Amino acid sequence: MTRLINQxxxxxxxxxxxxxxxxxxxxxxxxxGKFVCRRKTVPHKVAVIGGGGSGHEPLDIGYVxxxxxxxxxxxxxxxxxxxxxxxxxxxxxxxxxxxxxIVKNERAxxxxxxxxxxxxxxxxxxxxxxxxxxxxxxxxxxxxxxxGAAGTVIVQKIVGAAAEEGTGxxxxxxxxxxxxxxxxxxxxxxxGPTAHDTTEPGFEVSEGELAFGVDxxxxxxxxxxxxxxxxxxxxxxxxxxxxxxxxxxxxxxLVNGFGGTPVIELQVIYAAARRLLxxxxxxxxxxxxxxxxxxxxxxxxxxxxxKLEDDMARLWDAPVHxxxxxxRM
Amino acid sequence: MTRLINQxxxxxxxxxxxxxxxxxxxxxxxxxGKFVCRRKTVPHKVAVIGGGGSGHEPLDIGYVxxxxxxxxxxxxxxxxxxxxxxxxxxxxxxxxxxxxxIVKNERAxxxxxxxxxxxxxxxxxxxxxxxxxxxxxxxxxxxxxxxGAAGTVIVQKIVGAAAEEGTGxxxxxxxxxxxxxxxxxxxxxxxGPTAHDTTEPGFEVSEGELAFGVDxxxxxxxxxxxxxxxxxxxxxxxxxxxxxxxxxxxxxxLVNGFGGTPVIELQVIYAAARRLLxxxxxxxxxxxxxxxxxxxxxxxxxxxxxKLEDDMARLWDAPVHxxxxxxRM
Numbered sequence: 001m002t003r004l005i006n007q008x009x010x011x012x013x014x015x016x017x018x019x020x021x022x023x024x025x026x027x028x029x030x031x032x033g034k035f036v037c038r039r040k041t042v043p044h045k046v047a048v049i050g051g052g053g054s055g056h057e058p059l060d061i062g063y064v065x066x067x068x069x070x071x072x073x074x075x076x077x078x079x080x081x082x083x084x085x086x087x088x089x090x091x092x093x094x095x096x097x098x099x100x101x102i103v104k105n106e107r108a109x110x111x112x113x114x115x116x117x118x119x120x121x122x123x124x125x126x127x128x129x130x131x132x133x134x135x136x137x138x139x140x141x142x143x144x145x146x147x148g149a150a151g152t153v154i155v156q157k158i159v160g161a162a163a164e165e166g167t168g169x170x171x172x173x174x175x176x177x178x179x180x181x182x183x184x185x186x187x188x189x190x191x192g193p194t195a196h197d198t199t200e201p202g203f204e205v206s207e208g209e210l211a212f213g214v215d216x217x218x219x220x221x222x223x224x225x226x227x228x229x230x231x232x233x234x235x236x237x238x239x240x241x242x243x244x245x246x247x248x249x250x251x252x253x254l255v256n257g258f259g260g261t262p263v264i265e266l267q268v269i270y271a272a273a274r275r276l277l278x279x280x281x282x283x284x285x286x287x288x289x290x291x292x293x294x295x296x297x298x299x300x301x302x303x304x305x306x307k308l309e310d311d312m313a314r315l316w317d318a319p320v321h322x323x324x325x326x327x328r329m
Numbered sequence: 330m331t332r333l334i335n336q337x338x339x340x341x342x343x344x345x346x347x348x349x350x351x352x353x354x355x356x357x358x359x360x361x362g363k364f365v366c367r368r369k370t371v372p373h374k375v376a377v378i379g380g381g382g383s384g385h386e387p388l389d390i391g392y393v394x395x396x397x398x399x400x401x402x403x404x405x406x407x408x409x410x411x412x413x414x415x416x417x418x419x420x421x422x423x424x425x426x427x428x429x430x431i432v433k434n435e436r437a438x439x440x441x442x443x444x445x446x447x448x449x450x451x452x453x454x455x456x457x458x459x460x461x462x463x464x465x466x467x468x469x470x471x472x473x474x475x476x477g478a479a480g481t482v483i484v485q486k487i488v489g490a491a492a493e494e495g496t497g498x499x500x501x502x503x504x505x506x507x508x509x510x511x512x513x514x515x516x517x518x519x520x521g522p523t524a525h526d527t528t529e530p531g532f533e534v535s536e537g538e539l540a541f542g543v544d545x546x547x548x549x550x551x552x553x554x555x556x557x558x559x560x561x562x563x564x565x566x567x568x569x570x571x572x573x574x575x576x577x578x579x580x581x582x583l584v585n586g587f588g589g590t591p592v593i594e595l596q597v598i599y600a601a602a603r604r605l606l607x608x609x610x611x612x613x614x615x616x617x618x619x620x621x622x623x624x625x626x627x628x629x630x631x632x633x634x635x636k637l638e639d640d641m642a643r644l645w646d647a648p649v650h651x652x653x654x655x656x657r658m
Contacts, residue, residue, distance in 0.1 A: 002519040002539055004594040004630060006557040006601075014558070015593040018600030022616040057592035077593070190331040193591075199536060207528055210331055228335040229343070260589045262522075262625040263386035264344040264406070265333040271347030272335075287351040291620065296591040299626065301333060326655050 001194060008196045012054045012076055019061060023323050026065055034081075035089035036061045037071035046163045046172055047071070047094040050102045050156055051086060052109050052148075053078040055193070056216060059152060059293045062324030068160035069102075069322075077196065077296070078217045080108035086116035090125055098126035098169035102156055102176060104148025105133040128169055130155060130176030134183040134304060136239055137215040143181075149216050150256040150293040150304045151183035154316075157325065161318035162311075182307040184244040186236050189258060189300025192218040202298075213239075216258075216295050216302075229265075233272035236303045241280055246307045250285035252316060253277060254304040259294035261301055266290065273303055286316055292324065330523060337525045341383045341405055348390060352652045355394055363410075364418035365390045366400035375492045375501055376400070376423040379431045379485055380415060381438050381477075382407045384522070385545060388481060388622045391653030397489035398431075398651075406525065406625070407546045409437035415445035419454055427455035427498035431485055431505060433477025434462035457498055459484060459505030463512040463633060465568055466544040472510075478545050479585040479622040479633045480512040483645075486654065490647035491640075511636040513573040515565050518587060518629025521547040531627075542568075545587070545624050545631075558594075562601035565632045570609055575636045579614035581645060582606060583633040588623035590630055595619065602632055615645055621653065 005011050013033050020029040020036060028039050035051070050060040051073030060072035071089040075081035090099050099120065103113045110131065117127040133143050134151030159176045167175070189211045192202030202218040205211055210232065213221030226232045255270045257263070270289050277284055285308060293302075308316070319328040334340050342362050349358040349365060357368050364380070379389040380402030389401035400418040404410035419428050428449065432442045439460065446456040462472050463480030488505045496504070517539045521531030531547040534540055539561065542550030555561045584599045586592070599618050606613055614637060622631075637645070648657040 001628065002534065002537055004517075004558050004561060004590065004598045006559055006597070011593060011597060014600055015596035018596035018598070018603070018618070021603055021613075022596070022599055022618050054593060055591065057596070188333075205331065208331055229333050230335055232333060259591055260626055260628075261333065262384065262588055263620070263623060264340060264383060264625070267344035267347035267351070267386070268335070268340060269333045269347070270351055271343055274347070274350055284350075289347070289351050291592070294592060296593070297589055297628065299330065299589075321656075327650075 001199060003196055005196060011196055012074060016074065030088060030092055034085040035071045035073045035092065036064050037089060037093050038064060041093050041095065043095050044097055045095060045166065046097045046169050047090065047099045048102065048160050048163045049086065049089050049099060051081045052104050053080060055296045056293050058324035063153065063156050063322050065322030067164050067318055067320035068156050068325065080106065080112050083112045083116040083119065086113060087119050090120045094125050100159065100169060100172050101127065101129045102159065103129055103131050104152055105131045106147055126169060128173040130173055130180060132180050134180065134185045135215055136184055136186045136243055137213040137221055147215060149185040149187065150254055150302050151180065151185050151306065153292050154183055154252060154254065154304065154306050155179045157320065158312055158315045161315040179306065179312060182309060183304060184240045185302050185304040186239045187214045187300060187302035188212050188232060188236065189214040189220065189298050191260065191299040192220060193296035193298040214300060216293060218295050218298055229268045230272045233269055233276055237273050237276040240303060240305050244305060244307065246282060248281045249283065250308040250313060251277065251282045252286040252306040252308055253284045254288045254292065256293050256302045256304065257291040258298035258300045259291060260297040260299035266301055269301055285313060330528060332525055334525060340525055341403060345403065359417060359421055363414040364400045364402045364421065365393050366418060366422050367394060370422050372424050373426055374424060374495065375426045375498050376419065376428045377431065377489050377492045378415065378418050378428060380410045381433050382409060384625045385622050387653035392482065392485050392651045394651030396493050396647055396649035397485050397654065409435065409441050412441045412445040412448065415442060416448050419449045423454050429488065429498060429501050430456065430458045431488065432458055432460050433481055434460045435476055455498060457502040459502055459509060461509050463509065463514045464544060465513055465515045465572055466542040466550055476544060478514040478516065479583055479631050480509065480514050480635065482621050483512055483581060483583065483633065483635050484508045486649060487641050487644045490644040508635065508641060511638060512633060513569045514631050514633040515568045516543040516629060516631035517541050517561060517565065518543040518549065518627050520589065520628040521549060522625035522627040543629060545622060547624050547627055558597045559601045562598055562605055566602050566605040569632060569634050573634060573636065575611060577610045578612065579637040579642060580606065580611045581615040581635040581637055582613045583617045583621065585622055585631045585633065586620040587627035587629045588620060589626040589628035595630055598630055614642060
């Protein structure tokens with residue numbers, strides 16, 4: 001398929017140029033394109049920094065701004081950013097209140113953020129790390145084995161709001177860990193992402209089938225014939241509620257498009273899944289439907305449920321002004 | 330390809346159910362699913378109403394809310410809504426200040442909105458119509474022959490902001506006509522939308538080629554080999570500036586994804602096209618990059634340029650709170 005790019009190895013740099021030019025009122029691109037950060041740093045606030053492979057836009061760069069991240073480090077497409085990117089981002093945005101890294105639980109991301117944390121600790125910055133591991137793809141039974149997916153946006157939003165209010169580093173880490181513990185995602189796809197150095201999608205399933213438990217880099221999970229939207233939603237909601245201990249109370253519910261699915265299909269799945277969540281005794285108190293964590297042009301979607309406890313709903317509602325999430329400013 | 334739907338003929342109804350449930354804090358679904366409107370109507374304000382075929386989400390239903398539309402009427406997928414939908418929408422939201430229809434210049438849409446305007450005029454509502462015809466697809470030389478595309482969102486936003494401030498009907502119509510006259514769009518695609526009653530995309534071009542001048546319903550235009558993003562942007566910007574009389578001053582620049590293109594490619598095209606616009610003496614004063622007017626899962630994008638004259642930039646910046654556009658609230 002023809003792609004809207006110049007050289008394959010310039011995609012990330014070209015994309016960052018466009019992204020930062022379009023958002024130059026609030027964001028700037030760090031030297032060498034190593035990170036994106038807010039135009040104005042906020043003194044005496046914990047610096048909240050994210051990052052990960054590119055190709056998942058708007059994650060993470062689209063969530064830099066008031067009420068969410070202070071900076072984000074984009075790697076190559078589906079490749080972790082390097083430690084020097086995070087170190088430079090810390091030097092650019094960190095004040096005297098410490099640094100919180102929000103990291104998707106992917107091996108290379110974890111390794112590189114851990115290494116960066118070690119280095120910047122030596123430079124007098126206190127650093128804590130929240131690992132997001134919401135993705136039930138692959139049927140991982142332990143939190144340590146689960147990877148990070150669309151729940152990352154929810155952790156970034158709630159923790160970012162608390163940081164903006166002046167919450168301290170240890171408390172922010174505890175909050176992030178709790179939001180993560182309260183969050184599960186599951187993804188399905190009909191067609192994998194088409195990498196820019198290939199001409200074909202990573203996978204395609206037959207008509208009537210779905211890759212169940214696809215991850216955000218397009219690893220297809222198990223292929224199954226599930227039926228229509230109601231049946232698909234039923235299996236997805238069951239997978240989430242089998243693992244997440246939630247039978248009453250308020251939840252935040254995110255239906256996330258992976259980049260190649262019509263919006264109207266996301267709305268159909270939302271309707272079906274919401275009915276199921278309510279049938280299981282949950283109150284869908286907050287919702288988000290759209291392409292928030294994509295996988296290039298993968299066709300499919302993920303569902304994410306977060307149990308809203310303590311102050312989480314208020315922090316979710318707090319003002320946010322980023323390229324991809326904006327409200328109440 | 331497997332789709333995330335139940336019955337094909339229930340897609341629009343199922344999608345509206347999901348959409349309205351997800352946005353129930355601000356929006357309601359009209360009786361029989363004929364329209365979506367604000368939960369709270371605003372007295373003594375011109376009622377601004379849009380509508381058109383479904384499959385272009387978030388257009389039009391996603392732009393209902395404070396600062397944009399009062400109601401929107403969704404038709405079948407790529408099919409015009411019927412006159413009774415608009416008539417019911419008017420009865421639900423119109424006060425004593427009149428009604429403005431913002432209509433994409435498509436034959437059936439125009440006919441049905443015209444008919445509805447005739448009927449509601451008999452019911453003591455003063456009605457004016459703004460036809461949006463920004464789309465250069467097909468190389469249409471006259472405004473009357475051009476169809477409505479992503480520029481619709483810009484007309485809705487600027488006119489909606491003025492309506493919220495209490496601007497009168499005749500002045501709103503003149504404003505809408507002027508924004509439309511100042512706006513041109515051109516689209517390209519590599520793969521057409523896959524209708525839900527078929528298994529294959531409407532069209533696919535060969536590697537290295539593009540359908541140039543695709544319209545938002547997936548009519549492919551002419552197939553050409555243009556090269557990479559820089560060359561593609563060059564042809565698109567040239568098409569717009571050949572028709573739009575703009576060689577200096579501020580413009581609003583929208584890069585719109587059609588539903589199946591990775592966000593990072595939209596950012597690459599934005600960077601390339603912005604450089605070209607600036608090279609032609611224009612100042613890109615406002616930008617928007619994302620899937621604002623889709624065509625199901627069509628892979629491709631459109632560029633839209635609006636010359637910002639008079640009060641347009643201020644009205645663009647005014648507070649807006651809709652599912653798909655939100656800022657400064």
